[in-house]
Amino acid sequence: MYNTIACGHLSRFKNSYLSYMMMYCFYYLSWALFSAFISVYLMGKGYNAAEVSLVVSASYLASMVSQPYIGVLNDNYGYKRVNSIMFALAGMGGLGFLISDNLITLLISYSFVLLIINGSNPVIEKVATVSPFEYGKVRVWGTIGYALGTQIAGVLYEKISPKSIFVAFVFTMMLCVAGLLGTDADIQRQEQESKKDNSALKELASNRKYLYFLVILGLFIGVSNFGNTYIPTMLTNDGLSEQTASTILSIAVLCEAPLVFFAGRFMDRLSNKKLMMIAFGMVVFQFATYAFSISLPFKILGTFVAKHPAGMLFIMIKLKVIATIIDEKMQIMALAFAMTIQNLTSILFNNAGGILLDAFGYRSTCMIGLAMLMVGFVLLAMYRIPSGNDKRLFST
Numbered sequence: 001m002y003n004t005i006a007c008g009h010l011s012r013f014k015n016s017y018l019s020y021m022m023m024y025c026f027y028y029l030s031w032a033l034f035s036a037f038i039s040v041y042l043m044g045k046g047y048n049a050a051e052v053s054l055v056v057s058a059s060y061l062a063s064m065v066s067q068p069y070i071g072v073l074n075d076n077y078g079y080k081r082v083n084s085i086m087f088a089l090a091g092m093g094g095l096g097f098l099i100s101d102n103l104i105t106l107l108i109s110y111s112f113v114l115l116i117i118n119g120s121n122p123v124i125e126k127v128a129t130v131s132p133f134e135y136g137k138v139r140v141w142g143t144i145g146y147a148l149g150t151q152i153a154g155v156l157y158e159k160i161s162p163k164s165i166f167v168a169f170v171f172t173m174m175l176c177v178a179g180l181l182g183t184d185a186d187i188q189r190q191e192q193e194s195k196k197d198n199s200a201l202k203e204l205a206s207n208r209k210y211l212y213f214l215v216i217l218g219l220f221i222g223v224s225n226f227g228n229t230y231i232p233t234m235l236t237n238d239g240l241s242e243q244t245a246s247t248i249l250s251i252a253v254l255c256e257a258p259l260v261f262f263a264g265r266f267m268d269r270l271s272n273k274k275l276m277m278i279a280f281g282m283v284v285f286q287f288a289t290y291a292f293s294i295s296l297p298f299k300i301l302g303t304f305v306a307k308h309p310a311g312m313l314f315i316m317i318k319l320k321v322i323a324t325i326i327d328e329k330m331q332i333m334a335l336a337f338a339m340t341i342q343n344l345t346s347i348l349f350n351n352a353g354g355i356l357l358d359a360f361g362y363r364s365t366c367m368i369g370l371a372m373l374m375v376g377f378v379l380l381a382m383y384r385i386p387s388g389n390d391k392r393l394f395s396t
Contacts, residue, residue: 019179026145037242067340121339143256155246158243212379220376280376
Protein backbone atom coordinates (compact mmCIF):
# COMPACT_ATOMS: atom_id res chain seq x y z
CA MET A 1 0.00 0.00 0.00
CA TYR A 2 2.71 2.43 0.99
CA ASN A 3 4.64 1.55 -2.15
CA THR A 4 1.55 2.28 -4.24
CA ILE A 5 1.09 5.67 -2.55
CA ALA A 6 4.77 6.51 -2.99
CA CYS A 7 4.67 5.56 -6.68
CA GLY A 8 1.58 7.73 -7.12
CA HIS A 9 3.33 10.73 -5.57
CA LEU A 10 6.42 10.16 -7.72
CA SER A 11 4.37 9.92 -10.91
CA ARG A 12 2.63 13.19 -10.10
CA PHE A 13 5.99 14.82 -9.36
CA LYS A 14 7.51 13.74 -12.71
CA ASN A 15 7.53 16.70 -15.12
CA SER A 16 5.31 18.66 -12.73
CA TYR A 17 5.43 22.37 -12.08
CA LEU A 18 6.84 21.56 -8.63
CA SER A 19 9.84 19.76 -10.14
CA TYR A 20 10.74 22.76 -12.33
CA MET A 21 10.14 25.13 -9.44
CA MET A 22 12.53 23.17 -7.22
CA MET A 23 15.20 22.88 -9.89
CA TYR A 24 15.26 26.59 -10.74
CA CYS A 25 14.77 27.85 -7.19
CA PHE A 26 17.52 25.75 -5.59
CA TYR A 27 19.92 25.95 -8.55
CA TYR A 28 20.00 29.75 -8.32
CA LEU A 29 19.72 29.79 -4.52
CA SER A 30 22.82 27.58 -4.38
CA TRP A 31 24.62 29.79 -6.89
CA ALA A 32 23.89 32.89 -4.80
CA LEU A 33 24.96 31.21 -1.56
CA PHE A 34 28.28 30.20 -3.04
CA SER A 35 29.21 33.31 -5.03
CA ALA A 36 27.22 36.41 -4.02
CA PHE A 37 29.41 37.21 -0.99
CA ILE A 38 32.70 35.79 -2.24
CA SER A 39 34.47 39.18 -2.23
CA VAL A 40 33.29 39.93 1.32
CA TYR A 41 34.24 36.42 2.48
CA LEU A 42 37.75 36.50 1.00
CA MET A 43 38.50 40.09 2.01
CA GLY A 44 37.30 39.19 5.49
CA LYS A 45 40.00 36.51 5.51
CA GLY A 46 42.61 39.16 4.68
CA TYR A 47 42.97 38.87 0.91
CA ASN A 48 43.14 42.00 -1.28
CA ALA A 49 41.09 42.86 -4.39
CA ALA A 50 43.71 41.49 -6.82
CA GLU A 51 43.71 38.13 -4.99
CA VAL A 52 39.89 38.05 -4.95
CA SER A 53 39.90 38.75 -8.70
CA LEU A 54 42.41 35.92 -9.17
CA VAL A 55 40.07 33.44 -7.46
CA VAL A 56 37.02 34.65 -9.40
CA SER A 57 38.90 34.78 -12.70
CA ALA A 58 40.24 31.26 -12.21
CA SER A 59 36.64 30.06 -11.89
CA TYR A 60 35.78 31.70 -15.22
CA LEU A 61 38.85 30.14 -16.84
CA ALA A 62 37.91 26.70 -15.53
CA SER A 63 34.34 27.22 -16.79
CA MET A 64 35.60 28.29 -20.21
CA VAL A 65 37.86 25.25 -20.60
CA SER A 66 35.26 22.75 -19.38
CA GLN A 67 32.25 24.22 -21.20
CA PRO A 68 32.66 22.25 -24.47
CA TYR A 69 33.13 18.97 -22.61
CA ILE A 70 30.04 19.55 -20.48
CA GLY A 71 28.13 20.28 -23.69
CA VAL A 72 29.30 16.99 -25.23
CA LEU A 73 28.29 15.09 -22.08
CA ASN A 74 24.83 16.65 -22.23
CA ASP A 75 24.60 15.71 -25.92
CA ASN A 76 25.56 12.09 -25.31
CA TYR A 77 23.89 11.24 -22.02
CA GLY A 78 21.02 13.73 -21.52
CA TYR A 79 20.78 16.79 -19.33
CA LYS A 80 19.18 15.11 -16.31
CA ARG A 81 21.78 12.40 -15.82
CA VAL A 82 24.78 14.64 -16.48
CA ASN A 83 23.70 17.60 -14.39
CA SER A 84 22.46 15.48 -11.47
CA ILE A 85 25.93 13.96 -11.16
CA MET A 86 27.64 17.30 -11.62
CA PHE A 87 25.51 19.02 -8.98
CA ALA A 88 26.29 16.25 -6.50
CA LEU A 89 29.99 16.82 -7.24
CA ALA A 90 29.46 20.57 -6.75
CA GLY A 91 28.18 19.83 -3.26
CA MET A 92 31.40 17.95 -2.54
CA GLY A 93 33.35 20.90 -3.93
CA GLY A 94 31.48 23.16 -1.53
CA LEU A 95 32.76 21.07 1.36
CA GLY A 96 36.27 21.38 -0.07
CA PHE A 97 35.93 25.17 -0.14
CA LEU A 98 34.66 25.11 3.44
CA ILE A 99 37.85 23.48 4.74
CA SER A 100 40.27 25.39 2.48
CA ASP A 101 42.70 27.57 4.41
CA ASN A 102 45.01 29.10 1.76
CA LEU A 103 44.62 30.95 -1.53
CA ILE A 104 45.54 27.99 -3.75
CA THR A 105 43.03 25.55 -2.25
CA LEU A 106 40.37 28.27 -2.15
CA LEU A 107 41.04 28.96 -5.84
CA ILE A 108 40.86 25.29 -6.82
CA SER A 109 37.69 24.43 -4.88
CA TYR A 110 35.90 27.65 -5.89
CA SER A 111 36.79 27.05 -9.55
CA PHE A 112 35.60 23.45 -9.36
CA VAL A 113 32.16 24.43 -8.08
CA LEU A 114 31.73 27.36 -10.45
CA LEU A 115 32.81 25.42 -13.53
CA ILE A 116 29.94 23.04 -12.80
CA ILE A 117 27.37 25.76 -12.13
CA ASN A 118 28.46 27.91 -15.07
CA GLY A 119 28.90 24.91 -17.34
CA SER A 120 25.37 23.69 -16.75
CA ASN A 121 23.79 27.12 -17.21
CA PRO A 122 23.18 27.08 -21.01
CA VAL A 123 21.18 23.87 -20.80
CA ILE A 124 19.37 24.91 -17.60
CA GLU A 125 18.30 28.16 -19.29
CA LYS A 126 17.25 26.30 -22.44
CA VAL A 127 15.00 24.01 -20.42
CA ALA A 128 12.79 26.97 -19.48
CA THR A 129 12.01 27.66 -23.15
CA VAL A 130 10.94 24.07 -23.93
CA SER A 131 9.30 22.98 -20.65
CA PRO A 132 5.53 22.29 -20.57
CA PHE A 133 5.04 25.64 -18.81
CA GLU A 134 5.33 29.26 -19.91
CA TYR A 135 8.90 30.56 -19.68
CA GLY A 136 8.27 33.31 -17.13
CA LYS A 137 6.26 31.13 -14.76
CA VAL A 138 9.13 28.64 -14.57
CA ARG A 139 12.17 30.90 -14.74
CA VAL A 140 10.85 33.35 -12.12
CA TRP A 141 11.68 30.76 -9.47
CA GLY A 142 15.35 31.20 -10.34
CA THR A 143 14.99 34.88 -9.50
CA ILE A 144 13.27 34.11 -6.21
CA GLY A 145 15.90 31.51 -5.38
CA TYR A 146 18.81 33.85 -6.06
CA ALA A 147 17.22 36.56 -3.92
CA LEU A 148 16.71 34.11 -1.06
CA GLY A 149 20.26 32.81 -1.41
CA THR A 150 21.74 36.31 -1.27
CA GLN A 151 19.71 37.19 1.82
CA ILE A 152 20.49 33.90 3.55
CA ALA A 153 24.22 34.34 2.81
CA GLY A 154 24.24 37.73 4.53
CA VAL A 155 22.34 36.48 7.57
CA LEU A 156 24.55 33.40 7.93
CA TYR A 157 27.73 35.48 7.50
CA GLU A 158 26.80 37.97 10.19
CA LYS A 159 24.67 35.94 12.63
CA ILE A 160 26.26 32.48 12.58
CA SER A 161 29.63 32.26 10.77
CA PRO A 162 31.00 32.85 7.28
CA LYS A 163 31.66 29.13 6.79
CA SER A 164 28.04 28.22 7.55
CA ILE A 165 27.17 29.62 4.11
CA PHE A 166 28.88 26.68 2.44
CA VAL A 167 27.20 24.09 4.65
CA ALA A 168 23.86 25.53 3.49
CA PHE A 169 25.11 25.41 -0.11
CA VAL A 170 25.61 21.63 0.04
CA PHE A 171 22.07 21.12 1.35
CA THR A 172 20.39 23.34 -1.26
CA MET A 173 22.41 21.78 -4.08
CA MET A 174 20.94 18.38 -3.16
CA LEU A 175 17.43 19.86 -3.24
CA CYS A 176 18.20 21.13 -6.74
CA VAL A 177 19.14 17.60 -7.78
CA ALA A 178 15.81 16.31 -6.48
CA GLY A 179 13.93 18.84 -8.59
CA LEU A 180 16.10 18.21 -11.66
CA LEU A 181 15.41 14.47 -11.56
CA GLY A 182 11.69 15.22 -11.72
CA THR A 183 11.87 17.33 -14.89
CA ASP A 184 11.52 15.94 -18.40
CA ALA A 185 11.90 18.83 -20.85
CA ASP A 186 11.84 17.99 -24.55
CA ILE A 187 15.37 19.04 -25.53
CA GLN A 188 16.91 15.63 -26.26
CA ARG A 189 16.31 15.93 -30.01
CA GLN A 190 17.89 19.36 -30.13
CA GLU A 191 20.85 18.18 -28.07
CA GLN A 192 21.46 15.17 -30.29
CA GLU A 193 21.29 17.32 -33.41
CA SER A 194 23.81 19.79 -32.03
CA LYS A 195 26.81 17.45 -32.21
CA LYS A 196 30.07 19.29 -32.66
CA ASP A 197 31.71 18.84 -36.02
CA ASN A 198 34.06 20.87 -38.14
CA SER A 199 31.41 22.03 -40.59
CA ALA A 200 29.17 23.31 -37.80
CA LEU A 201 32.04 25.18 -36.16
CA LYS A 202 33.01 26.70 -39.50
CA GLU A 203 29.43 27.78 -40.06
CA LEU A 204 29.35 29.53 -36.67
CA ALA A 205 32.74 31.12 -37.30
CA SER A 206 31.55 32.50 -40.63
CA ASN A 207 28.32 33.97 -39.22
CA ARG A 208 29.21 37.66 -38.95
CA LYS A 209 26.07 38.65 -37.08
CA TYR A 210 26.83 36.01 -34.46
CA LEU A 211 30.48 37.08 -34.11
CA TYR A 212 29.46 40.74 -33.83
CA PHE A 213 26.95 39.79 -31.13
CA LEU A 214 29.69 37.98 -29.20
CA VAL A 215 31.73 41.20 -29.08
CA ILE A 216 28.76 43.14 -27.71
CA LEU A 217 27.96 40.32 -25.29
CA GLY A 218 31.58 40.21 -24.09
CA LEU A 219 31.69 43.92 -23.28
CA PHE A 220 28.36 43.82 -21.49
CA ILE A 221 29.11 40.70 -19.44
CA GLY A 222 32.73 41.63 -18.70
CA VAL A 223 31.85 45.01 -17.19
CA SER A 224 28.71 43.72 -15.46
CA ASN A 225 30.43 40.73 -13.85
CA PHE A 226 33.27 42.87 -12.56
CA GLY A 227 30.72 45.21 -10.99
CA ASN A 228 28.77 42.31 -9.51
CA THR A 229 31.91 40.88 -7.88
CA TYR A 230 32.66 44.06 -5.96
CA ILE A 231 29.23 45.60 -5.28
CA PRO A 232 29.02 43.90 -1.84
CA THR A 233 32.42 45.28 -0.77
CA MET A 234 31.58 48.70 -2.23
CA LEU A 235 28.45 48.82 -0.09
CA THR A 236 30.26 47.69 3.06
CA ASN A 237 33.06 50.15 2.24
CA ASP A 238 30.40 52.88 2.27
CA GLY A 239 29.54 51.95 5.85
CA LEU A 240 26.79 49.35 5.53
CA SER A 241 26.86 46.10 7.51
CA GLU A 242 27.13 42.73 5.73
CA GLN A 243 23.50 41.91 6.56
CA THR A 244 22.25 45.27 5.24
CA ALA A 245 24.31 44.81 2.08
CA SER A 246 22.85 41.33 1.59
CA THR A 247 19.32 42.70 2.04
CA ILE A 248 19.99 45.32 -0.65
CA LEU A 249 21.37 42.64 -2.98
CA SER A 250 18.35 40.42 -2.31
CA ILE A 251 15.98 43.23 -3.22
CA ALA A 252 18.09 43.87 -6.32
CA VAL A 253 17.53 40.25 -7.37
CA LEU A 254 13.78 40.56 -6.87
CA CYS A 255 13.79 43.60 -9.15
CA GLU A 256 14.30 41.22 -12.07
CA ALA A 257 11.16 39.21 -11.19
CA PRO A 258 8.72 41.37 -13.19
CA LEU A 259 10.99 41.08 -16.25
CA VAL A 260 11.00 37.31 -15.98
CA PHE A 261 7.34 36.80 -15.09
CA PHE A 262 6.08 39.12 -17.81
CA ALA A 263 8.69 38.14 -20.41
CA GLY A 264 5.93 36.94 -22.71
CA ARG A 265 4.45 40.45 -22.79
CA PHE A 266 7.52 42.18 -24.27
CA MET A 267 10.34 39.81 -25.29
CA ASP A 268 8.48 38.67 -28.41
CA ARG A 269 7.31 42.20 -29.24
CA LEU A 270 10.44 44.37 -28.92
CA SER A 271 13.22 43.83 -31.45
CA ASN A 272 16.57 42.31 -30.54
CA LYS A 273 18.34 45.64 -31.00
CA LYS A 274 15.88 47.62 -28.84
CA LEU A 275 16.15 45.05 -26.06
CA MET A 276 19.95 45.24 -26.10
CA MET A 277 19.89 49.03 -26.01
CA ILE A 278 17.60 48.94 -22.98
CA ALA A 279 19.94 46.51 -21.19
CA PHE A 280 23.02 48.63 -21.95
CA GLY A 281 21.20 51.77 -20.83
CA MET A 282 20.40 50.19 -17.47
CA VAL A 283 24.04 49.25 -16.79
CA VAL A 284 25.27 52.67 -17.97
CA PHE A 285 22.99 54.24 -15.35
CA GLN A 286 24.30 51.82 -12.70
CA PHE A 287 27.96 52.56 -13.36
CA ALA A 288 27.31 56.30 -13.64
CA THR A 289 25.99 56.30 -10.06
CA TYR A 290 29.16 54.51 -8.94
CA ALA A 291 31.64 56.46 -11.08
CA PHE A 292 30.46 59.96 -10.18
CA SER A 293 30.24 59.21 -6.45
CA ILE A 294 26.57 60.04 -6.31
CA SER A 295 25.14 59.60 -2.82
CA LEU A 296 24.64 56.12 -1.35
CA PRO A 297 20.84 56.09 -1.98
CA PHE A 298 21.52 56.66 -5.71
CA LYS A 299 24.14 53.90 -5.72
CA ILE A 300 21.54 51.59 -4.22
CA LEU A 301 19.00 52.72 -6.83
CA GLY A 302 21.53 51.99 -9.60
CA THR A 303 22.06 48.53 -8.10
CA PHE A 304 18.31 47.90 -8.07
CA VAL A 305 17.87 49.09 -11.65
CA ALA A 306 20.69 47.15 -13.26
CA LYS A 307 22.57 44.54 -11.23
CA HIS A 308 20.11 41.73 -11.85
CA PRO A 309 17.39 43.13 -14.13
CA ALA A 310 19.89 44.06 -16.87
CA GLY A 311 21.73 40.74 -16.53
CA MET A 312 18.50 38.75 -16.67
CA LEU A 313 17.33 40.76 -19.65
CA PHE A 314 20.55 39.93 -21.48
CA ILE A 315 20.16 36.23 -20.70
CA MET A 316 16.79 36.31 -22.45
CA ILE A 317 18.21 38.47 -25.24
CA LYS A 318 20.96 35.89 -25.81
CA LEU A 319 18.38 33.13 -26.21
CA LYS A 320 16.37 35.26 -28.64
CA VAL A 321 19.33 36.51 -30.70
CA ILE A 322 20.76 33.02 -31.13
CA ALA A 323 17.32 31.67 -32.07
CA THR A 324 17.11 34.49 -34.64
CA ILE A 325 20.48 34.17 -36.38
CA ILE A 326 21.56 30.54 -35.77
CA ASP A 327 20.11 27.39 -37.32
CA GLU A 328 18.13 25.33 -34.79
CA LYS A 329 20.45 22.32 -34.93
CA MET A 330 23.41 24.46 -33.77
CA GLN A 331 21.75 26.61 -31.10
CA ILE A 332 22.99 24.61 -28.10
CA MET A 333 26.51 24.81 -29.50
CA ALA A 334 26.13 28.54 -30.12
CA LEU A 335 24.88 29.07 -26.54
CA ALA A 336 27.81 27.09 -25.17
CA PHE A 337 30.32 29.08 -27.22
CA ALA A 338 28.67 32.34 -26.10
CA MET A 339 29.15 31.18 -22.50
CA THR A 340 32.82 30.57 -23.27
CA ILE A 341 33.16 34.16 -24.49
CA GLN A 342 31.41 35.39 -21.34
CA ASN A 343 33.89 33.48 -19.20
CA LEU A 344 36.88 34.81 -21.17
CA THR A 345 35.80 38.45 -20.90
CA SER A 346 34.94 37.98 -17.24
CA ILE A 347 38.49 36.75 -16.63
CA LEU A 348 39.98 39.77 -18.37
CA PHE A 349 37.72 42.34 -16.73
CA ASN A 350 37.91 40.86 -13.24
CA ASN A 351 41.70 40.69 -13.27
CA ALA A 352 42.11 44.16 -14.74
CA GLY A 353 39.41 45.53 -12.44
CA GLY A 354 40.98 44.07 -9.31
CA ILE A 355 44.34 45.63 -10.13
CA LEU A 356 42.73 49.01 -10.92
CA LEU A 357 40.64 48.83 -7.75
CA ASP A 358 43.69 48.30 -5.54
CA ALA A 359 45.51 51.15 -7.29
CA PHE A 360 42.79 53.78 -7.84
CA GLY A 361 39.69 52.86 -5.81
CA TYR A 362 36.05 52.30 -6.72
CA ARG A 363 35.28 55.64 -8.38
CA SER A 364 38.05 55.65 -11.00
CA THR A 365 37.63 51.94 -11.75
CA CYS A 366 33.90 52.38 -12.33
CA MET A 367 34.66 55.36 -14.57
CA ILE A 368 36.73 53.05 -16.79
CA GLY A 369 33.92 50.49 -16.75
CA LEU A 370 31.48 53.20 -17.82
CA ALA A 371 33.75 54.12 -20.76
CA MET A 372 33.82 50.46 -21.89
CA LEU A 373 30.03 50.33 -21.76
CA MET A 374 29.84 53.39 -23.99
CA VAL A 375 32.08 51.63 -26.52
CA GLY A 376 29.63 48.73 -26.48
CA PHE A 377 26.71 51.12 -26.91
CA VAL A 378 28.35 52.61 -30.06
CA LEU A 379 28.93 49.13 -31.50
CA LEU A 380 25.33 48.23 -30.75
CA ALA A 381 24.06 51.33 -32.56
CA MET A 382 25.80 50.08 -35.74
CA TYR A 383 24.57 46.48 -35.37
CA ARG A 384 22.12 45.26 -38.01
CA ILE A 385 20.10 42.28 -36.86
CA PRO A 386 16.57 40.98 -37.57
CA SER A 387 13.96 41.74 -34.90
CA GLY A 388 13.46 38.06 -34.04
CA ASN A 389 9.84 38.67 -33.10
CA ASP A 390 8.66 35.71 -35.17
CA LYS A 391 10.33 33.14 -32.89
CA ARG A 392 7.81 33.32 -30.02
CA LEU A 393 10.21 31.87 -27.43
CA PHE A 394 8.69 33.60 -24.43
CA SER A 395 4.95 33.55 -25.04
CA THR A 396 2.48 30.82 -25.80
